[in-house]
Amino acid sequence: MYRVAIVGRPNVGKSSLFNRIIGKRKAIVEDIPGVTRDRLISTTDWRNIPFEIVDTGGYIQSDTDKFAPYIRKEIEKELENADAFILVVDGQTGLTEADKDIARILHKTEKPVYVAVNKIDNPEKEDNIYEFYELGFDKIFPISTIQKMGVADLLDQIIEDIPDYEREALKENKEKETKSDFIKVALVGKPNAGKSSLLNAILGEERALVSNIPGTTRDTVDTIFEKDGQKFLFLDTAGLRKKKNIDYGIEFFSVGRTLESIKKADVVVLVIDAEQGATEQDQKIAHLIQKYYKPAIIAVNKIDRLPKRKDILKALETQIREKLYFLPYAPIIFVSAKKKINIDKLLNEIIEVYNQAWKRVGTGKLNRALKQLQTLQAPPTYQGKPLKIYYGTQLEGKPPAFLLFVNYPQGFKANYVKYLENNLRKLLGLEKTPMKLILRDRHIEKK
Numbered sequence: 001m002y003r004v005a006i007v008g009r010p011n012v013g014k015s016s017l018f019n020r021i022i023g024k025r026k027a028i029v030e031d032i033p034g035v036t037r038d039r040l041i042s043t044t045d046w047r048n049i050p051f052e053i054v055d056t057g058g059y060i061q062s063d064t065d066k067f068a069p070y071i072r073k074e075i076e077k078e079l080e081n082a083d084a085f086i087l088v089v090d091g092q093t094g095l096t097e098a099d100k101d102i103a104r105i106l107h108k109t110e111k112p113v114y115v116a117v118n119k120i121d122n123p124e125k126e127d128n129i130y131e132f133y134e135l136g137f138d139k140i141f142p143i144s145t146i147q148k149m150g151v152a153d154l155l156d157q158i159i160e161d162i163p164d165y166e167r168e169a170l171k172e173n174k175e176k177e178t179k180s181d182f183i184k185v186a187l188v189g190k191p192n193a194g195k196s197s198l199l200n201a202i203l204g205e206e207r208a209l210v211s212n213i214p215g216t217t218r219d220t221v222d223t224i225f226e227k228d229g230q231k232f233l234f235l236d237t238a239g240l241r242k243k244k245n246i247d248y249g250i251e252f253f254s255v256g257r258t259l260e261s262i263k264k265a266d267v268v269v270l271v272i273d274a275e276q277g278a279t280e281q282d283q284k285i286a287h288l289i290q291k292y293y294k295p296a297i298i299a300v301n302k303i304d305r306l307p308k309r310k311d312i313l314k315a316l317e318t319q320i321r322e323k324l325y326f327l328p329y330a331p332i333i334f335v336s337a338k339k340k341i342n343i344d345k346l347l348n349e350i351i352e353v354y355n356q357a358w359k360r361v362g363t364g365k366l367n368r369a370l371k372q373l374q375t376l377q378a379p380p381t382y383q384g385k386p387l388k389i390y391y392g393t394q395l396e397g398k399p400p401a402f403l404l405f406v407n408y409p410q411g412f413k414a415n416y417v418k419y420l421e422n423n424l425r426k427l428l429g430l431e432k433t434p435m436k437l438i439l440r441d442r443h444i445e446k447k
């Protein structure tokens with residue numbers, strides 16, 4: 001996903017801007033190796049276009065140039081990761097040496113840089129932005145996060161500069177993802193959920209090969225496992241096979257490692273402790289799964305500890321669905337690693353979910369479904385004109401992504417897109433996989 005990083009010296013209002021952009025959404029801490037300060041990240045959208053926004057955090061509470069080395073290191077890390085930058089500066093203080101330092105680093109990249117001159121709380125102060133042209137960037141916006149001014153214009157410009165989605169999607173596919181012999185599985189979950197036990201239950205008596213797959217990070221160890229002719233590759237199982245003694249705080253949960261496994265996986269198994277139900281930490285991991293559009297299974301472990309009553313399981317399922325409402329496609333399976341309950345079922349579900357993620361839908365079938373859904377519930381109007389979906393086509397690769405050509409992409413509100421998504425899942429047999437709907441202006445095609 002397109003990633004926009006907020007950078008700037010301390011106290012200019014980076015966090016205020018970040019919070020204004022994400023609104024009521026939740027941010028999670030992103031763990032980047034080598035970075036000294038926490039980074040907050042959230043997926044958000046503007047005019048229906050999703051993107052990621054990162055708050056690179058404050059650096060050091062000092063206004064001397066002593067913090068320059070830190071800033072340099074942190075921003076240089078982000079130069080690779082982000083697709084665009086918002087350089088926040090303080091319009092009341094004016095241009096500082098530290099701003100220039102940061103600008104110098106940002107000039108190393110070709111990626112777009114937007115200068116947000118913050119604390120312009122009064123339109124009369126807009127002239128304060130001119131001195132910032134010295135930084136060498138021409139997209140400069142007066143904003144006030146406190147007065148809620150200027151942020152929309154800034155976001156409009158950012159969105160406009162995002163390269164067209166289809167090209168992006170195709171570029172991803174060029175990395176040539178093909179359906180391989182192995183299903184790469186990440187077993188993730190909070191400490192003590194039972195990941196190690198579950199892996200052992202899966203491996204059972206059968207001898208698993210522990211392999212060091214070349215090209216992956218040096219210290220990861222993956223485990224190959226084969227059952228009834230289907231090969232599975234369990235990712236990063238070193239920590240699961242040999243217990244590590246890391247004391248995760250209750251508040252802080254390091255997602256770095258988990259994130260790496262999730263990114264690599266074909267299917268993510270999120271292990272949840274049945275006695276606790278879905279917790280805040282599970283929610284954080286689930287957000288990552290969703291963010292990377294990963295097929296997933298929610299394995300509710302330790303059911304041997306619960307009384308064998310249908311209503312209890314039902315209530316647990318409801319709690320999990322509510323808490324992890326943004327992963328509606330992930331099947332829930334109740335398992336016990338200890339008593340080996342439903343282990344085969346879990347493996348079969350991994351295969352099923354994997355196959356759905358690779359499913360190809362014919363253009364005829366897709367367009368009949370789109371037509372049917374528009375007839376059942378017509379899209380709303382936009383600026384007095386009826387919205388229309390002309391036709392759709394599936395993009396290459398997984399998970400299923402559909403490009404829909406419409407008259408006004410910006411007019412389609414989230415609830416109608418959700419309606420389409422939910423019902424396309426049913427009509428196309430994609431209930432267990434994430435899916436992307438990309439709305440595109442039909443006229444762009446002709447440009």
Ligand SMILES: Nc1nc2c(ncn2[C@@H]2O[C@H](COP(=O)(O)OP(=O)(O)OP(=O)(O)O)[C@@H](O)[C@H]2O)c(=O)[nH]1
Nearest residue numbers: 010011012013014015016057058059119144145146
């Ligand atoms: N007047 C005014 N003050 C603002 C505005 N935005 C932020 N501030 C104030 O500026 C100060 C710093 O804001 P933060 O958002 O914490 O700045 P930051 O860049 O994230 O700071 P660090 O975490 O130290 O790097 C706070 O006291 C804010 O209230 C604004 O638009 N106008």
Ligand SMILES: Nc1nc2c(ncn2[C@@H]2O[C@H](COP(=O)(O)OP(=O)(O)OP(=O)(O)O)[C@@H](O)[C@H]2O)c(=O)[nH]1
Nearest residue numbers: 190191192193194195196197301302305336337338
């Ligand atoms: N009753 C019961 N206990 C289980 C089950 N699965 C795991 N446990 C217990 O839960 C505890 C944690 O299990 P682990 O497999 O070490 O959990 P983990 O998720 O790998 O933990 P970390 O390595 O800390 O991330 C151990 O005491 C296990 O014996 C289960 O199905 N039933």
